[in-house]
């Protein structure tokens with residue numbers, strides 16, 4: 001918007017300057033104007049200047065290449081921790097939903113996630129169960145003991161947690177809660193509140209899937225982002 005206004009002001013300034021120069025030339029000679037028809041070579045030079053000017057105007061008024069490239073969609077990482085396979089199944093369905101909505105998404109077991117990789121992720125969905133007596137699943141123990149023992153700055157990471165558990169256990173959804181607390185502690189940005197799933201509760205799972213971006217919602221976000229960038 002500002003760019004267009006600036007260009008228009010420059011155009012107005014140029015036209016005014018040319019008018020002033022024209023008036024000065026007109027008042028320069030107080031003798032009789034030479035009214036003979038210009039020679040052919042003068043006509044030719046004038047035509048070339050006119051065409052060059054027209055080409056210059058056309059070239060400078062072409063739509064400039066956008067300074068803001070279209071928003072790229074972030075890659076979603078769906079990280080799961082499972083003992084008996086339920087979290088992995090929900091992770092598969094989550095990735096499928098995201099991909100059907102036009103998102104880029106990949107599924108990763110938590111034991112394949114290192115801290116330096118996590119720092120690079122933009123959008124992460126954790127789907128984790130609790131095993132034993134409030135313990136992480138076996139393949140998540142190393143993550144809990146090493147990565148979650150650190151205090152990195154995860155402020156660039158947007159996350160959500162789906163905690164699978166069973167309220168008949170004392171430490172209901174303990175690992176999901178610990179993970180959520182750690183993510184908050186290290187400054188990660190929570191996209192929506194943690195959802196606890198009691199013994200596979202379908203209503204809680206529905207809430208999880210409803211919280212994922214739909215295609216239409218993504219389009220609105222893209223449009224808003226493009227608008228915000230072009231301001």
Ligand SMILES: Cc1cc2nc3c(=O)[nH]c(=O)nc-3n(C[C@H](O)[C@H](O)[C@H](O)COP(=O)(O)O)c2cc1C
Nearest residue numbers: 082083084085086087129132134165166169172173
């Ligand atoms: C041996 C065992 C221990 C469990 N311990 C807990 C627990 O401490 N807290 C809890 O909320 N759920 C506990 N659960 C329930 C599981 O977290 C729940 O069934 C979950 O959906 C399993 O997901 P998964 O198949 O991805 O591991 C336990 C389940 C089993 C079989």
